[in-house]
Amino acid sequence: xRAWLALLARExxxxxxxxxxxxxxxxxxxxxxxxxxxxxxxxPEALARLAPGALLASALLAALLPLDRMFxxxxxxxxxxQLLLSGLGPxxxxxxxxxxxxxxxxxxLLAATPIAAAMLNLPVEAWPAAIMALGLAxxxxxxxxxxxxxxxxxxxxxxxxxxxxxxxxxxxxxIFGAAGxxxxxxxxxxxxxxxxxxxxxxxALPLAPLAAGAALRGE
Amino acid sequence: xxxxxxxxxxxxxxxxxxxxxxxxxxxxxxxxxxxxxAGKSSLLRLLAGLIPPAEGVLLWQGQDALADRAAHxxxxxxxxxxxxxxxxxxxxxxxxxxxxxxxxxxxxxxAALDLLPLADLPARVLSAxxxxRLALARLALGADAPxxxxxxxxxxxxxxxxxxxxxxxxRHRAAGGMVIAATHLPLPLPDARExxx
Numbered sequence: 474x475r476a477w478l479a480l481l482a483r484e485x486x487x488x489x490x491x492x493x494x495x496x497x498x499x500x501x502x503x504x505x506x507x508x509x510x511x512x513x514x515x516x517p518e519a520l521a522r523l524a525p526g527a528l529l530a531s532a533l534l535a536a537l538l539p540l541d542r543m544f545x546x547x548x549x550x551x552x553x554x555q556l557l558l559s560g561l562g563p564x565x566x567x568x569x570x571x572x573x574x575x576x577x578x579x580x581x582l583l584a585a586t587p588i589a590a591a592m593l594n595l596p597v598e599a600w601p602a603a604i605m606a607l608g609l610a611x612x613x614x615x616x617x618x619x620x621x622x623x624x625x626x627x628x629x630x631x632x633x634x635x636x637x638x639x640x641x642x643x644x645x646x647x648i649f650g651a652a653g654x655x656x657x658x659x660x661x662x663x664x665x666x667x668x669x670x671x672x673x674x675x676x677a678l679p680l681a682p683l684a685a686g687a688a689l690r691g692e
Numbered sequence: 693x694x695x696x697x698x699x700x701x702x703x704x705x706x707x708x709x710x711x712x713x714x715x716x717x718x719x720x721x722x723x724x725x726x727x728x729x730a731g732k733s734s735l736l737r738l739l740a741g742l743i744p745p746a747e748g749v750l751l752w753q754g755q756d757a758l759a760d761r762a763a764h765x766x767x768x769x770x771x772x773x774x775x776x777x778x779x780x781x782x783x784x785x786x787x788x789x790x791x792x793x794x795x796x797x798x799x800x801x802x803a804a805l806d807l808l809p810l811a812d813l814p815a816r817v818l819s820a821x822x823x824x825r826l827a828l829a830r831l832a833l834g835a836d837a838p839x840x841x842x843x844x845x846x847x848x849x850x851x852x853x854x855x856x857x858x859x860x861x862x863r864h865r866a867a868g869g870m871v872i873a874a875t876h877l878p879l880p881l882p883d884a885r886e887x888x889x
Contacts, residue, residue: 479792483778490780551774554742558765559793690761 476561477569484573494539498578499585502535506589517594524593525603525654529647531589532607536578536614537639541632543570543622544689557689564686571619571682579611595658602657602667606650609670613646614639616674616681623688645673693717694739694757694839694870699748701734708734709889710747716872718838719865721881724874726889732874733773735889736841739872740770768839775827779816783807783826786815787833796833804832805856821848828853832860840864842873854880 488495509527513519547553556566586604595603621639625631653666693715700710708731716722724732737743739750741761750757757764777786784798791798802808805825810818815826824847831840840861846854858880861871873879 476793479789483781483789486785487778487780549774550778551772551776552778554737554740554770554772554774555776555790557742558740558768558770560762560766561793562762 480569488577505531520594524595525651540618563689567685568682575615599657602663610646616677620684623685695751702746718868721871721884730889777815784811794835796835801829801832
């Protein structure tokens with residue numbers, strides 16, 4: 474556990490030294506969300522109707538951005554070999570990477586959620602549900618993305634392959650997340666949808682690092 | 693004791709080497725030599741457990757070494773071509789991470805390779821030789837890993853640093869450690885056996 478925390482601390486420290494990466498993901502999220510009002514025009518009801526799905530889609534696309542460098546940078550400078558020989562085990566290395574991705578990309582997206590939600594004319598009552606849904610969906614994507622990043626490591630055009638691999642698997646998170654936000658916007662309880670989303674995360678929590686670890690070991 | 697029996701390595705469809713056997717006792721060193729592409733680096737990666745052997749077995753104290761790869765990883769240190777440094781972290785932070793993983797004293801290791809004056813510089817501004825020294829400082833952490841696998845350890849090093857590496861290697865072998873090094877340059881490894889690939 475001490476070694477695992479050391480790895481997580483190293484990942485967070487590296488993210489702090491490169492704040493532009495986190496900032497780029499947040500800006501991307503806000504900009505993609507801002508495209509919808511331009512496309513749909515000044516019809517507040519139409520916009521609010523689209524807001525839950527648009528929020529989820531924008532956030533997941535933004536969270537994909539840093540994934541292709543997740544293992545790539547470490548593979549290029551030889552760090553990955555050292556991590557695989559650290560005695561931690563490849564699945565634990567992948568789990569630390571996933572946790573760091575959520576902390577450095579998923580959490581900052583939540584901070585920008587109110588901005589995006591306001592632009593999409595989402596009722597204020599639904600904002601807490603939106604933040605929770607995005608946080609859980611981002612955690613799901615961090616886990617799936619870690620497995621995807623490990624699988625596409627070393628592949629030519631891995632950066633293109635990765636979204637093709639990960640986004641289809643993220644569809645359930647979009648469905649449950651958007652349904653939760655919609656329920657909250659209609660003054661209903663978002664709880665069942667958020668619990669289903671949490672169940673997805675709970676299922677991916679042990680499986681995705683194992684898959685990623687197996688892929689890393691096969692490298 | 694480390695023993696390799698009839699090891700073979702494939703790269704794609706090509707056989708890099710086959711039928712390779714050797715044994716290494718505590719305190720001894722093995723120099724891997726051979727032309728470029730002879731498979732020196734592949735052999736080191738195979739010995740580290742990073743790639744599986746196509747054939748043959750690797751034994752540690754008579755047991756299959758690669759059966760438990762995490763346990764095998766804990767008894768070795770692997771220095772690859774690449775220095776495995778993070779450019780954004782300082783020299784001290786780079787080394788402190790490995791000290792937290794394996795135990796050992798990062799400050800003493802920095803001192804052993806004369807890196808204390810550079811300790812607070814980010815690794816990205818270090819020269820190639822200084823980066824190599826910082827990578828070698830991982831060996832000086834002092835946590836007990838009996839098997840050292842070194843891939844061209846002296847590339848880019850000045851003579852003073854080669855002497856420091858020599859002292860490190862001598863201390864490791866005196867404590868019963870083993871060294872396997874691939875090299876084209878003379879290494880400070882007295883009475884090392886040579887294995888030509």
